[in-house]
Amino acid sequence: MEGLRDGIDAVDAQIVRLLDERARLAHRIGEVKLAKGLPAYVPSRERKVMERVVELGEGDFPKAGLEAVFREIISASISLEAPLKVAYLGPESTFTHEAARRAFGASVELEPEATVADVFARVERGEANHGVVPVENSMEGAVTHTLDELMGSPLRICGEIYLPISQSLLSREGSLEGISKVYSHPMGLAQAGSWLRRELPHAALEEAESTAEAARLASEERGAASVGSALAADHYGLRVLATDIQDARTNATRFIVLGRTWAGPTGRDKTSVVFSFKNRPGGLRDALSAFAEEGIDLRRIESRPSRRRAWTYVFFADFAGHPEDEGVRRALAKLEEHTTYLTLIGAYPEVRTPGGPEGAS
Ligand SMILES: O=C(O)C(=O)C[C@]1(C(=O)O)C=C[C@@H](O)C=C1
Known part of the structure; x- marks a missing residue:
């Protein structure tokens, strides 16, 4: 075994030397970006680096491990280029915190904000480079x-993150027997509803501002528990009494990364627009025909009150492709003919969703 460990020591020394070499290159890229006023975080390039690394990894090292290792290598590289600040919808130890960590790794500064509007405001004022919010x-x-903020903000979506939402029951208590009260955000209580009714039928359910606030309350009270991310257990010194207690196993939340500009093309991208059209028969059909005519896959459409005049609406659409693609360019030109208002609110590398619709999976 000693000989094998010597082998590992020798390999580790090589890895560290190579990481240093990579860091020097990243540092130089950082200088070029600074001189040209370019952002340090380049999601399109990160996608390409990741894809290439996973493709190269045909040996024994697990691909998921490669992705995790390179997430942190890239995160450390970003921190060498610029002290990146990322505002997210807090508090700490919530699912949005987890999403921000997934997108940016551990080497950037993550700053919790109290509301979605605060996240937008911090980035708009230039006090943070990026923002992460659920969508x-x-x-x-x-x-x-989030949709309402996107409508009036100059910020653009430059990334997306999908997080499977796994709710856990956290408590100071050692078992379910001692639990008489359960705190969570209303969404957490709803998502774990069946499990709570079955396993803790006599417990009082109390709403909290966030799953992290629920964990804090549970940490200060005997006989109390909280429903939320297992991340909060460490933070508040709680035990994880049960995991995956949410009703549907496919429960996932999609988060977006906000920046000043959208991301460059990678060949597998998503574009987001917001538009409104004249209220006349066939108005929406005509607007959407722009995508159909160009064979562009519409991933999502959502309407919201315009907040300018009562009973008028705006539409949010996500579709496959990038504004630099010829087909997308033509579709946007056609869409504009049918709309009274059209803004491109983002373009970003599309994330494949397990169990998602065809084309997205
Ligand atoms: O290629 C770049 O632009 C880099 O800054 C390097 C690098 C990397 O470490 O690979 C780091 C940060 C960017 O988000 C993308 C890639």
């Missing part, structure tokens, strides 16, 4: 605060 849940639908 839709596979069970509950759109996060309307």
Whole structure:
């Protein structure tokens, strides 16, 4: 065994030397970006680096491990280029925190904000380079605060993250017997509803501002538990009494990364627009025909009150492709002919969703 460990020591020394070499290159890229006023975080390039690394990894090292290792290597590289600040919908130890960690790794500065509007405001004021907010849940639908902010903001979507939402029961207590009260965000209580009714039928269910706030409350009270991310257990010194207690196993939330500009093309992208059209018969059909005529796959459409005049609406659409693609360019030109208002609110590498619709999976 000693000989094998010597082998590992020798390989580790090589890995560290190579990481240093990579860091020097990233540092130089950072200087070029600074001189040209370009952002440090380039999601399209990260996608290509990841895809290439996973493709190269045909040996014994697991692909998921390669992705995790390179997530952190790239995160450390970003921190060498610029002190990146990322605002997210807090508090700490919530699912949005987990999403931000997934997108940016551990080496960037993540800053919790109290509301979705605060996240937008911090990035708009230039106090943070990027923002991370939830935009839709596979069970509950759109996060309307986020759509409403997107409508009036100069910020653009430059990335997306899907997170399977796994709810856990956390408590100071050692078993379910001692639990008489359960705190969570209303969404957490709803998602774990069947499990709670079955396993803790006599417990009082109490709403909290966030799953993290619920964990804090549970940490201060005997006989209390909370429903939320297992991340919060460490943070508040709680035990994880049960995991995956949410009703549907496919429960996932989609988050977006906000920046000043959208991402460059990767060949597998998504574009987001917001538009409105004259209220006349066939108005929506005509607008959407722009996508059909160009054979562009519409991934999602959502309507919201315009908030300018009562009973008028705007539509949010996500579709496959990038604004630099010829077909998308033509579709957007056609769409514009049918709309009274059209803004491109983002373009970003599309994430494949397990169990998602065809084309997205
Ligand atoms: O290629 C770049 O633009 C880099 O800054 C390098 C690098 C990397 O480490 O590979 C780091 C940050 C970017 O988000 C993308 C890639």
